[in-house]
Amino acid sequence: MKQVIMVIHCINLLLAIGEMWIVFKKMRKRAHYCLLMNCFSLIIYSLGSLLMLFVETKEAYYIAFTVSWIGKVGVTVSMLFFCIHLCESKISAVVSIGLSIFSVICLGVILTTKQTGLYYKEIYLVKEEGMTILEYVKGPWHTVWKLTVTLIILICCGMLVKALIEEKNKRKREKYFVVMLALLVEVVIGFMTALPIGRYYDFNQLGFVLCMILVLIDIFRNDLMDTESMAKEYIIDELSAGVIAVDKNETVEYCNKQMLQIFPEIVSDEQGVIAQIKNSINTGEPISIGERLYNFEERQMVYKSLEEFKMYVMIDTTKHYQNLREVEREKQIADAANRAKSEFLARMSHEIRTPINAVLGMDEMILRESNENNIKEYAMDIQTASRTLLNIINDILDLDKIEAGKMEIVPIEYDVSEMIYDISNMIKIKAEDKNLSFRVSVDPDIPTKLFGDDVRIRQILMNLLTNAVKYTHSGEVWINVNLKQIIKGEDGDNAILHVEVGDTGIGIKDEDMDKLFSEFERIEIERNRNIEGTGLGIPITMRLLVLMDSKLNVESEYGKGTVFYFDLSQKITEATPIGDYESKVGATRSKPSSYRETFIAPDARILVVDDNKVNRKVISLLLKKTQIGISEAENGYKAIELATSNYYDVIFMDHMMPGMDGVEAMNRIRDVKDGPCVNTPIIVLTANAVEGSKETYLDVGFDGYLSKPVESGTFFNIIKEVLPKEKIKPISE
Numbered sequence: 001m002k003q004v005i006m007v008i009h010c011i012n013l014l015l016a017i018g019e020m021w022i023v024f025k026k027m028r029k030r031a032h033y034c035l036l037m038n039c040f041s042l043i044i045y046s047l048g049s050l051l052m053l054f055v056e057t058k059e060a061y062y063i064a065f066t067v068s069w070i071g072k073v074g075v076t077v078s079m080l081f082f083c084i085h086l087c088e089s090k091i092s093a094v095v096s097i098g099l100s101i102f103s104v105i106c107l108g109v110i111l112t113t114k115q116t117g118l119y120y121k122e123i124y125l126v127k128e129e130g131m132t133i134l135e136y137v138k139g140p141w142h143t144v145w146k147l148t149v150t151l152i153i154l155i156c157c158g159m160l161v162k163a164l165i166e167e168k169n170k171r172k173r174e175k176y177f178v179v180m181l182a183l184l185v186e187v188v189i190g191f192m193t194a195l196p197i198g199r200y201y202d203f204n205q206l207g208f209v210l211c212m213i214l215v216l217i218d219i220f221r222n223d224l225m226d227t228e229s230m231a232k233e234y235i236i237d238e239l240s241a242g243v244i245a246v247d248k249n250e251t252v253e254y255c256n257k258q259m260l261q262i263f264p265e266i267v268s269d270e271q272g273v274i275a276q277i278k279n280s281i282n283t284g285e286p287i288s289i290g291e292r293l294y295n296f297e298e299r300q301m302v303y304k305s306l307e308e309f310k311m312y313v314m315i316d317t318t319k320h321y322q323n324l325r326e327v328e329r330e331k332q333i334a335d336a337a338n339r340a341k342s343e344f345l346a347r348m349s350h351e352i353r354t355p356i357n358a359v360l361g362m363d364e365m366i367l368r369e370s371n372e373n374n375i376k377e378y379a380m381d382i383q384t385a386s387r388t389l390l391n392i393i394n395d396i397l398d399l400d401k402i403e404a405g406k407m408e409i410v411p412i413e414y415d416v417s418e419m420i421y422d423i424s425n426m427i428k429i430k431a432e433d434k435n436l437s438f439r440v441s442v443d444p445d446i447p448t449k450l451f452g453d454d455v456r457i458r459q460i461l462m463n464l465l466t467n468a469v470k471y472t473h474s475g476e477v478w479i480n481v482n483l484k485q486i487i488k489g490e491d492g493d494n495a496i497l498h499v500e501v502g503d504t505g506i507g508i509k510d511e512d513m514d515k516l517f518s519e520f521e522r523i524e525i526e527r528n529r530n531i532e533g534t535g536l537g538i539p540i541t542m543r544l545l546v547l548m549d550s551k552l553n554v555e556s557e558y559g560k561g562t563v564f565y566f567d568l569s570q571k572i573t574e575a576t577p578i579g580d581y582e583s584k585v586g587a588t589r590s591k592p593s594s595y596r597e598t599f600i601a602p603d604a605r606i607l608v609v610d611d612n613k614v615n616r617k618v619i620s621l622l623l624k625k626t627q628i629g630i631s632e633a634e635n636g637y638k639a640i641e642l643a644t645s646n647y648y649d650v651i652f653m654d655h656m657m658p659g660m661d662g663v664e665a666m667n668r669i670r671d672v673k674d675g676p677c678v679n680t681p682i683i684v685l686t687a688n689a690v691e692g693s694k695e696t697y698l699d700v701g702f703d704g705y706l707s708k709p710v711e712s713g714t715f716f717n718i719i720k721e722v723l724p725k726e727k728i729k730p731i732s733e
Contacts, residue, residue, distance in 0.1 A: 160177075281296050299313065352389070416578055445483045
């Protein structure tokens with residue numbers, strides 16, 4: 001029998017050492033450290049029990065007895081803490097630590113039993129079957145220890161049972177079950193120690209052997225020590241997103257806590273929940289539960305067994321849809337605001353341009369027909385003030401175009417020297433009014449003709465030069481245009497122009513530089529309160545240059561002056577250098593600048609439709625010397641009446657009129673198929689000059705577009721284009 005017991009002890013010892021080595025290599029969590037201590041205590045317990053088989057003296061037996069009991073108490077306490085951490089139990093620290101301390105007290109009582117007689121009243125050592133056997137009479141503390149061990153076992157089993165009931169993860173449930181089975185096996189076999197054979201062999205040793213075998217099975221089969229897998233499962237369980245895994249038969253294999261909270265019916269109706277999820281994925285529509293919205297993603301996966309699984313990931317998209325609705329609401333508000341702004345700008349443009357048209361039109365007639373110098377001087381002042389107001393309106397409309405992304409660069413061929421001359425001629429007058437010197441320097445090597453949007457380039461230069469004149473009280477203003485570089489290309493050469501506009505004005509403080517590029521901002525308002533302007537010139541200039549792949553730069557010294565400069569790439573259409581700028585524009589300067597008619601058309605007839613009497617009068621006066629026959633209509637109804645009973649070579653139609661607007665009047669005239677004006681060109685004459693207006697009017701059927709205030713040059717060009725050639729008679733010099 002001694003040999004059999006010795007073999008069992010050796011097996012138990014080897015298994016304990018092996019298990020401890022495996023745990024030591026893989027331990028990461030607190031539960032693993034507790035299991036390591038359990039294995040170490042089991043080794044001490046087994047080693048002490050094995051020594052008790054061979055000792056001969058009473059002193060040696062007590063030493064082996066002490067080692068064995070230290071291990072036995074260590075196994076009990078470490079098992080308690082292992083179960084606590086494995087099950088992630090919320091058991092009170094007072095209970096766990098209290099039981100541990102009491103177990104250590106019990107160990108002290110047991111080890112001092114020879115002196116106290118508390119655990120064993122009497123003990124005897126006898127020799128039987130070649131072994132030393134302990135005979136004893138139980139003391140009062142013997143029952144206390146048994147109750148302590150029983151309580152610890154019950155607590156461990158309770159934690160494992162609770163974890164089994166609450167846990168929905170299949171793998172975790174298996175882990176808990178095997179550990180509980182191992183614990184119960186040890187308890188059941190341990191009770192065999194009370195049998196008669198128990199005096200020869202402590203059956204707890206066999207219980208621990210089987211217990212270790214089961215734990216090793218749990219380690220290898222259920223990944224008890226697989227920290228990565230356990231961490232993943234923990235993370236998945238704690239995710240805010242729901243996760244559910246199904247096999248190829250759509251049977252639920254796993255679902256995390258979040259999924260169970262949202263779909264508790266998955267326990268009783270798996271197929272119904274899966275059907276809802278698949279329908280949501282197929283339609284793209286979220287599932288609504290209470291006030292929350294959930295979307296799902298389907299993913300294919302293969303596990304270790306190579307069996308195919310599907311994983312459905314549930315995401316709470318309530319905030320996403322709330323944000324979408326909020327964005328949609330904000331978009332609707334922004335669209336409404338943009339429409340309101342566009343309508344306001346259109347209305348403002350119309351309401352302001354209409355009286356400006358009358359002012360400029362009548363003013364031009366004064367300039368044409370008056371021979372009194374003081375009257376002409378007054379008229380020039382009126383013209384300057386009116387055009388200043390018109391420039392303010394144009395700046396606001398340009399800014400709206402740029403912000404809406406509707407501003408386009410329209411390149412054409414233009415003459416560089418003519419463009420610079422036109423700009424400098426206008427600025428020179430402004431500079432002379434303030435007794436400023438105005439200097440123009442043009443590089444003679446610049447090609448004569450370039451390809452670009454000369455209208456926008458003029459606008460840029462006018463903005464910069466006008467600002468220079470405004471903020472300079474003495475000294476000079478200048479513009480330098482130099483040829484920086486010519487870049488050769490397969491589709492033509494490009495000229496890089498370096499443009500500088502400078503002045504000896506008030507300059508700009510460093511802290512005011514940001515204001516310079518901000519919309520509606522004015523620098524040093526108190527100091528410059530008498531200077532006209534909206535603060536839009538520089539921001540518009542800056543953005544126009546960006547559209548031309550350029551950038552506005554500035555250098556300034558406060559109190560001494562400012563220089564704005566930029567580089568502009570333009571395609572060369574005529575490479576001949578312009579040469580001496582002064583001599584080239586000299587002839588142009590000597591030409592009279594006042595307008596005079598170049599043709600008459602006494603046989604032509606036009607109809608002017610406008611609800612504003614002064615505007616009709618302006619058109620009539622502008623055409624007075626051309627001898628064109630003019631009829632007037634104050635509304636759409638009168639226009640239809642005249643156009644269906646008389647022939648006109650061209651009709652100028654206002655848009656916004658009371659009763660019937662110009663679009664409807666035009667359509668009704670065109671609807672009279674046998675009417676005399678069914679094919680007559682109808683030109684819209686409107687104060688609506690916002691971006692896209694021209695295209696809109698042409699799309700609805702007008703043959704041309706003329707904005708108010710009417711520019712006489714543009715107006716007469718349209719007249720010459722639409723009138724029959726045979727009715728136009730040039731005026732001889």
